[in-house]
Amino acid sequence: MCPRRGRCLRERHGPVRPAQPEGGRDEAPACRAAGTGGNGGRPGSGPESFPLPCGPGLLSPARIMSTQIRFGTDGWRAVIAEGFTFANVARVAQAAADYWRDHPVPGCDLRVVVGYDRRFFSDRFAECAAEVFAANGYEVLLTSMATPTPAVSLAVRDRRCIGGVMITASHNPAIFNGFKLKSHYGGSSDPETCRAVESYLDRSPVRRLAAAEAQRQGRLRRVDLQPPHVRTVRRLVDFAAIGRSGLRVAHDALFGAGAGAFEALLAGTTCQVTSLHTEHDVLFGGLNPEPIPANYGPAAAFLRRHPHDLCLVTDGDADRLGAMDGRGRPLTTHQLVCLVLYHLHCHRGLKGRVVKALTLTSMVDKMCSAWGLPLLETGVGFKYICPEMIKGDVLLGAEESGGMGLPGHIPERDGLAAGLMLLELLACERKPVRRVLLGLERQFGPHRYGRHDLHLPQARVAALLDRLRNAPPDRLGRWPVAEVKTFDGIKLIANNGAWLMLRGSGTEPVLRIYAEAATDTDVRRLLKLGLRWTRQV
Template identity: 40%
Template sequence: MGKIKFGTDGWRAVIADDFTFANVARVAQAIADYYQTQPDKEKGLVVGYDARFLSREFAQEMVEVLVGNGIFVILSLEDIPTQCISFAIEDKELAGGAIVTASHNPPKFNGIKIRASFGGSAPAEVTERIEAFLGKNKVRKLALKEAAKKGLIKIEDLARGYLKKVESFLDKDLIRRANLKIVHDSMFGVGDGFIEKLLAKSECEVTTIHHKYNPGFGGLNPEPIEKNLEDLKRKVREVGADLGIATDGDADRAGVVDDKGRYLTPHQVFSLLLLYLVEGRKMRGGVVKTVSLGYQPERIAREFALSLDEVPVGFKYVCHKMREKDVLLGGEESGGYGFRGYLMERDGILSSLLFVEMVTKMGKPLSLILNNMEDRFGASFFKRVDFEEAGVSKSKMIKKLSSSAPSSLGGVPFREIKTIDGIKFIMKDDSWLLIRPSGTEPKVRVYAEATNEVRLNRIIKEGMQLAKGAI
């Protein structure tokens, strides 16, 4: 049995291996022990769950432990997106919350994400304290029926209020006028049905593929990256859709396909969202991106004199900056985007609907909007390759790569080397390579972006050799 360790966003493990009812109870007891030390513990917690195998039952196990420790809990009536938990915390002024989900991980995984009192991912100092409580105290449980009698549990529909929150951020007039043909790939996750509900008052025609429930996720990982979205691309072309959108297993991340059935990389999606907020909505503010996002948003930020911060991979780092300063848009390469004046959390559903708003307002096909953006800020070709490798020491890997790094990649000399998270080599033409161990899976990730596909493939090939040589 492996050690329970919180990574980039929560604890994740293989179901029936380390992710067992006994271990979920241990984690829940540690969470209860932590909140017993907090001054706002009387405000209570909220617990939700996604559509994975046994997620509801694991959530109920968590709740039995929390109420067994005298903590008031609001339990979701049904499986929901992670951001519903964030909204419930903010709306009901709770001490925090948790959701049973493994997000975009393969079907055999499940996990627990912890959310702080501000609605975003619990910072490292919180998860470290929770880890320190593991095994310190005996697990105390109370059956849900008994908890209800004592007033320690309330089961609520958490989706209704969340839907109103999403609507409050959208331009209602544009959404009402929208007349697009849309294909939504819910990837067998909890995003199923949300797009249709939010566009019910529009003239849009929404077709959903990969409805839940499928514990095997149809043989695919519920991660909205290109290799998992071939069905979406095909369906967009088949029905002549204006837009294809995908949401991951817990619907906090988004993938986008244009009217030609082409997958847009997260770099392009983030850049289009930023440009739309700045030019389409006339908004201003800072930009925060993880180190795994590329040069297009940097160029847009320079064009409009917007501050730009680069942080480690993980939306909790983006969230920290968004709490710290006036940030208009924050995002990560995995397809998670957060917006000022909304929640301290990424939201794949809202991000998707902003593309509906964007295409409607601009009156142009998404493919043309993308071409126009890249004419102004440069083309982007991106690829990420993962390979299985457990227990990689990030610090040792960085040290080895730093000491034996070549002077160029893809035939272009280096301009800069960053070690914000892993090691990132930036070339003189803005192309780059990033190598880092994953914080959610036993993998090493190799990322690259370049201005053309030939150079991109060359950088990736050289990067893979570097990565495997450093382990």
């Protein structure tokens, strides 16, 4: 590989040949063919009620309709071609269209934004959803290219839309795709809205209007949402300070929708930008597009050979942020949140409430206590943080997965905005990021963190959590348990501040085990303890 500033570093992969459904047929034409007559598998000039696709190599209507759709932490996700099919995407879009029509929002039009990431067929799934909304009388703004989720959320708010849809499975493996719901305020729909949309499933027949016909009728427009997002994010920071800093910035896009974003954000500045893994690879280079150290290997190897000041890492839809220092050593998402909080309060002099997911480091608690900042702890998922941001007076909303919501911005996590905020911090400090972190550790003590994801059937996960809630252990190894929290899984906090937490994933059959302590050794012990508990059910 030959690095070039501002250019993509290309990793070589074999050709990607997506598997065909049984019978060698693509599902999309079949989905569109039903009830259309002889027009090439497209609906006619008007909206039609679509029977479900069936035929050789396709699922029967009964089997498709029996597919359960359940909204998790941030919308609905399923395996592509198993649960995540064109028929089911259309069902969910119809439910959302029916719900939003029945629940108008003052000041908002019957307009939706539909965006998508770089996953297999995301563009086609997005077009399918757009056709449903168009057939139901909505004005539809469909992104013209793969687009970061925060850009879609921003457009929902700024264009007075009643809602939005993002086709993405975020950080999940490549076999998944998903349907994120965005509400009129430009953030994740709250749990009540998600449950309500779920309850609207199959209340009315699916209606679709071919995209070409919807465009001809003026019901659908294809739009580029990235330039307005770039302008908005630049206004959030001291862009002049960043612009003259001369920082050497690497960005690992993990083959996701954030590819090229920091080149656009930092265009015209003295910063040097190196973009990594920006190719469109629906297999994400064989990794999950999640900003965690396990996925940093190729970028870390490059940084060891070619040092930078900071490497920013975005997930599959660029709403979450990870990072490495300039020599490829990982920074945890907990450290990034603490850095941003430190910068907002100590450099900018801002105050306000801090809202954090309960899986986030307790260093945030200590910082808030020392600086007199009110702290609120929520369940996992930005949909719990978003309502607090809408209320106002929130300095920072943050979660363990790298999602951060910033003051003066949409009530939504934005990995690109958080990345620029870190660059502003470095421009202010004029010192390596590791030295800034050492200063925080001297003030608030060392905090080490670990997480283990264990694939378990959901029934076993539920049984384990019920058992622990009903009879919580009174010790974490050698430490007495001082506090137990059960509003999202179970979190056991020891008398020295160390903690262990177990919860089920909202989107996968996975048990997540989290631990924090003062040393890596103690973190490993806590994780092993959590694993031992799983063998008891």
